[in-house]
Amino acid sequence: MFRDHPQSPIEAADRQAFKGPTTFPYDPLMRVTVTLEPVTQQKMTVATGADGDLSMHSLARTCGLEEKLGGELTLYWIEGYGGGVFLPFGDATSGTETYGGGRYLLDTIKGANLGGARPDGTLVLDFNFAYFPSCAYSSRYVCPLAPPGNRLKGAVRAGERHPER
Secondary structure (H helix, E strand, O other): OOOOOOOOOOOHHHOOOOOOOEEOOOOHHHEEEEEEEEOOOOEEEEEOHHHOEEEEEEEEEEEOOHHHHOOOOEEEEEEOOOOEEEEEEEOOOEOOOEOOOOEEEEEHHHOEOOOEEOOOOEEEEEHHHOEOOHHHOOOOOOOOOOOHHHEOOOOOOOOEEOOOO
16 A cells, blocks of 8 residues: 555656665664653644644653653644644664654654553553654655754664665
């Protein structure tokens, strides 16, 4: 479907040869449970080309990644366009083993919520499901990338990666 869907980010000329995203081997240690801390709401607007602007605001900050991955991440709420939780991030593999602009982990607008909130107030972040934004595949897309505060110092060798590396 990723290759053949009319809205695929894969360029039409490249679709037949596209064999699907390349991923790191599944690593159960990259499935992490975090707690969420409240944050002062900060609004951010990103120009997304022909699609107009995308507005979002900070929703919460993770607690529980610092020791393992060298930082914490801010979750955002996308305003408009269906709304939803959004978690872009960069890490030590960005620009070498993975897309330089970072990857997405949660994007509930698109149904990418492969972890989930628990009744005890914790959130499962399974980095094995991290994926490239559409702009990694095509210049037809302008995507919101991981903001500077969502860059982990550690390497997340889980999820989507460059096939040639």
